[in-house]
Amino acid sequence: MNRTHVTLTAAAAAAIAAAGLALASGGPPPVQPADPAVDTVVSTATAQSRVVAPARRSDATIERAVRAARARALPRAVAAARAESAQLAGAADLRAGAIVGIRRDSSPLGYWDQDAGRFGPGVWCGRIHSSRMVRQADGTRKRVSRSRHGCPVPKTASIRVTLTFAASR
Numbered sequence: 355m356n357r358t359h360v361t362l363t364a365a366a367a368a369a370i371a372a373a374g375l376a377l378a379s380g381g382p383p384p385v386q387p388a389d390p391a392v393d394t395v396v397s398t399a400t401a402q403s404r405v406v407a408p409a410r411r412s413d414a415t416i417e418r419a420v421r422a423a424r425a426r427a428l429p430r431a432v433a434a435a436r437a438e439s440a441q442l443a444g445a446a447d448l449r450a451g452a453i454v455g456i457r458r459d460s461s462p463l464g465y466w467d468q469d470a471g472r473f474g475p476g477v478w479c480g481r482i483h484s485s486r487m488v489r490q491a492d493g494t495r496k497r498v499s500r501s502r503h504g505c506p507v508p509k510t511a512s513i514r515v516t517l518t519f520a521a522s523r
Contacts, residue, residue: 387457395443395450395521398459399434400514403427411505413471416478420469423511432456435517448521455518469511479505 403423408415436450443450461467473480485499 393521394454395439395446395448395519396516397435397439397442397519398514398516399431399438400512401427401431401434402510402512403430405508405511407507411479411507413476413478413505416505416507417471417476420478420508420511424469424513427511427513428515431513431515432517435515436519439517439519443519443521448523451520451522453517454520457516459514459516469508469513472506472508478507479503482506 403426405419405423408419439450461470467475471477480503481501482504483499483501485497487495488498489495
């Protein structure tokens with residue numbers, strides 16, 4: 355086996371190991387959004403709305419109820435971001451103009467989001483585990499665990515938006 359072949363084999367093995375390590379670690383970190391243009395004001399706001407529990411609980415019905423709650427909260431989040439941008443612009447002797455960009459903020463892929471589902475994205479039903487301590491007849495304590503299937507409905511759903519406004523003096 356010649357020296358060139360050994361070197362190329364070692365380089366290929368190192369590249370495969372590096373790619374495997376990058377995949378195993380969850381990939382690259384989330385990318386930060388680019389800085390806004392100089393003549394803009396950016397504000398972020400969050401709003402919540404009550405989730406109306408469906409009569410029959412399943413992943414699909416709970417997801418529809420959560421989406422409806424987010425839709426009800428969206429106008430309040432936009433209004434709050436608009437009010438915040440007016441305050442920010444006023445503090446900098448600017449005037450906020452028309453909206454030039456809007457973004458619904460969400461957790462990066464692979465990060466847990468409480469509004470996406472208790473058991474995973476769009477999965478609201480699953481095994482619920484609980485435990486408690488029980489005093490036995492001889493005076494010792496024992497942990498008793500149990501699990502059951504359940505479909506808990508969240509009490510509220512929230513939405514977070516970022517608005518970018520044109521600014522002028």
